[in-house]
Amino acid sequence: DIQMTQSPSSLSASLGDRVTITCQASQDIRNHLNWYQQKSGKAPKLLIYDASNLETGVPSRFSGSGSGTDFTFTISSLQPEDIATYYCQQYDNLPPLTFGGGTKVEIK
């Protein structure tokens, strides 16, 4: 099974800051990676698919990059509504589809 290692597990940043989360796959997954946002008490929401494609309706301050084993998710300017936990998910070698452990983003 492919393991997804996400870091950091939590972070605290100021409004307007640039926030970066990384996800590392245990083997090459090409660009087969998605990013989700989960707000407290809510279902996850797809933000980025195929490593760098913005889902329809998602604000452009969210972006993703990477291929192979190393991926990055960025919020260019942190907003209050971005407080959430973010997950990466691979679909290169399945089953199983696997998620990273999550990154909790808080306001400093």
Next chain:
Amino acid sequence: EVQLVESGGGLVQPGGSLRLSCAASGFTFSDFHMSWVRQAPGKGLEWVAKIKGDGSEKYYVDSVRGRFTISRDNAEKSLYLQMNSLRAEDTALYYCARGGKFRFDHWGQGALVTVSS
């Protein structure tokens, strides 16, 4: 508008059974893979099972294979998860999600399953 509504969660004793349902609307149900994804209290997301649009292929995470069965009724636009031999570690919020081949682009609100004596 795509909608996924889960039902059937509840409290069950270890070794017991439960059947979750997911009613879909707003899209051509038979065109899509469907999955169940769970989240234990305070933990991350774990994919559980997926089924192809025509029901011909089913896949499971190792920890539930042989105990859980995913199925669908395309005429009723419904997805199911039959859970047998439940264990404490199966306690989680179970989400119905559209997708499973590539990405999960729509999610239900979840059904809570608690396994406890």
